[in-house]
Amino acid sequence: MDRQVSPLRAKEALKAAFRAKRPVMLWGPPGIGKSEAVMELGEELGREVIDVRLALWDPTDLKGMPFYNPQSQRMDWAPPCELPLPGSTAILFLDELPSAVPSVQAAAYQLIHNRRVGTYRLPEGVDIVAAGNREGDRGVTYRMPKPLANRFLHLEMKDDFDSWLGWALSKGIHQDVVGYLTFAKSDFMQFDPKAAELAFPTPRSWRFVSDFLNDQALETNQDILDDLVMGAVGVGVGMKFMAHRRSVKRLPHASDILSGQVTQVDPQLKLNTAETYSLVVNICFELKRVECEEHRYASSINNVLSFMMENLQEEFVVLGAVLICNHYKLNITNAKRFDDFIKKFGKHIVSV
Secondary structure, X not given: OOOEEOHHHHHHHHHHHHHHOOOEEEEOOOOOOHHHHHHHHHHHHOOOEEEEOHHHOOHHHHHOEEEEEOOOOEEEEEOOOOOOOOOOXXXXXXXXXXXXXXXXXXXHHHHHHOOEEOOEEOOOOOEEEEEEOOHHHOOOOOOOOHHHHOOOEEXXXXXXXXXXXXXXXXXXXXXXXXXXXXXXXXXXXXXXXXXXXXXXXXXXXHHHHHHHHOOHHHOOOHHHHHHHHHHHHOHHHHHHHHHHHHHHXXXXXXXXXXXOOOOOOOHHXXXXXXXXXXXXXXXXXXXHHOOOXXXXXXXXXXXXXXXXXXXXXXXXXXXXXXXXXXXXXXXXXXXXXXXXXXXXXXXXXXXX
């Protein structure tokens, strides 16, 4: 497909498709966030997501189990318990649909297009979304029959760091992961279906890394942590990330910058670009954490603006302001140094 959409745009397109009662097929490489986009959309809309893996079904499983109905004296059908009950407003999610054998895909025609199979009718409030890897992704996939493909609206998802960054900040992805990827965007997604290495960086595998970094039990076992990180994103990228993480430990602590205890960067530190990126991200993380403490936040935002303007290069001051305002949705207009900041950097800020 020539046209690709970010996860954020995919969710907006799904909402429009739901209003039109049209089923959607999401395509994309492994780990891009197809399943996560559907699950998060369900949360946003307050709707249950029923995850059905047709790859594990037989063709007869869709129609259900036959049984003798003594009242009608005819054979009747008991539909699968996975399908939505009457009155449901769920999202029926057919994940990994292209991995289902052709006979199962063919059996799904009627459910997807006519919203019924056998005697079962899909409740009016239910919407259908399917997802799967592309044929060239070297996964277990079967070519989708044209009649089935024609029953879907097709969207191909792409990796989009800016969309991921907003998501990562809202979901509490570890600040070391965000700081590293803000600098090393080329390591955000490296999927090559021809590569022999089984572990590679994707939005999904970076979330694994974040979970490991948040595991208190791994703080004292660096060797195991290294193994797990490299097992998630690959040896090359994993080694780069862990080396970066060790280097940023010499940075001033963000909480000391917010409190005003640290106002200058020690010139002997000689921070490189990657470390400066991480310092800015750490400051923004800490600032978000104290947002609810009104008095503390007021002094903290002023100390942050002063520190950034007096110690960082222009591009990093702008990066910090964009993260604070656009991604964390924090207010900086009440800071004493705000006027000074606007005079010097306002022309670089698109939306503050």
